[in-house]
Amino acid sequence: MRVFKFGGASVKDADAIRNVAAILEGYKNEKLVVVISAMGKTTNGLEAVTNAYYDQTGEATALFEAIKDELLATAAELFEVVPEALKEDLAGIFTKIEEWVNEHHRVPFNFIYDQIVSAGELLSTTLISHFLSSKGIANQWLDIRKYIKTDNTYREGQVNWSLTTANVQAGFIPVLEKQLIVTQGFLGGTVENFTTTLGREGSDYTAAILSNALNADSMTVWKDVPAILNADPRVIKDTIPIPRLSYYEAVEMTYYGAKVIHPKTIKPLQNKNIPLHVRSFIDTAEVGTTIHGDETRDLLPTIIVFDRDQLLLSISSKDFSFMAEDNLAHIYQLFAKYRIKTNLSQNGAISFKACIDYKPNRIKELLIDLLKDYNLQTTANVEIVTLRHYTPTSVKLYTKGRDVLMTQKGRDTVQMVVKA
Ligand code: ASP
Ligand code: MG
Secondary structure, eight states, X not given: OEEEEEOGGGGXXXXXXXXXXXXXXXXXXXXXXXXXXXXXXXXXXXXXXXXXXXXXXXXXXXXXXXXXXXXXHHHHHHOSSOOHHHHHHHHHHHHHHHHHHHSOOOOOHHHHHHHHHTHHHHHHHHHHHHHHHHTTOOEEEEOGGGTSBBOSOTTSOOBOHXXXXXXXXXXXXXXXXTSEEEEESSEEEOTTOOEEEOSTTTHHHHHHHHHHHHTOSEEEEEESSSSOBSSOTTTOSSOOBOSEEEHHHHHHHHHTTOTTSOGGGHHHHHTTTOOEEEEESSOTTSOOEEEEOOSSOOOOOOEEEEEEEEEEEEXXXXXXXXXXXXXXXXXXXXXXXXXXXXXXXEXXXXXXEEEEEOOHHHHHHHHHHHHHHEEEEEEEEEEEEEEETOOHHHHHHHHTTOOEEEEEEOSSEEEEEEEO
């Protein structure tokens, strides 16, 4: 059996959904799980609803109405007559969200975020499941929250693997005998049946969890690029497609910030040696990329990753004492406490430098804590340029005329922090 994942761009409007149905038409007699994200930019829209609700700006209802209207307009485009059953299913999801939005619950932000933002995937899969049925593609809609069980870390649910594997095997395998399954990416549920999410862009990870639990033959992510490219085509003109990539290389790429696939996706696949195909939903004739666990070494071009919007922290002791293990351990404890990832770090005698994503609200408390014990200098507007399988020419090309603040060079990879 296989697992497919369709992201937001692939289901962004009625035409896109028709295209997905056309792709699935070719697989309707196979054992297939189809994981779908929220349509287009719906998740961002629902984040705005959540913020408005939480800050009590009074705009939450209107913002949610706009999302509803757009969805209903897409439904009206897809069906000559929108089926009553679909209307009812959608209304059920709308009502749940409205219950959250209309009443002010004194709840933590991350909790309410997951209860509201999860609507995106529930709505998209409901609409698409009904549409597939109308096109003669028999399918069963499943609520992933009943199967993927997480802890209560809202917005970053940590998967309970044993429970999840058992649930998925018991619930999915009998259904797959009869028809394909349509389910939501990004979502999970706690044992108390509250909704959690797995982190932004987490639908890839959902597909990998299901692939692992079901021992899938392969997983496919359908994207708007012909294959995984050696750089982001929005930033670099002449990109090179990469037909084959090892799990190891793929993990390295995502670790450096390449937005090809969610970083958590690879491990569940690697653990069961399940190949991951990345294919174009626009041009299905393209061969795409296969991420694999074979021993053979692929010949790879220089892979270029830009990690933008970084803040460079320079942390030093207040009394000129060394930045030794005790200080470093303390600093890393603070990063861990606020769940802030260091994208690149380096230490010298009395100072420690690290780049973190510059999200002012998320890092405020970390900075306050650091200032209690250390001198702190920050440099905003920097980016990390990573060149994997670099050559002297590529290093020259990407540093020419730029202010390089920090460099880290290994055998395969060079990383440079430069002024944006
Ligand atoms: N809809 C979610 C997001 O936009 C999850 C996903 O698309 O993978 O982050
Ligand atoms: Mg998305």
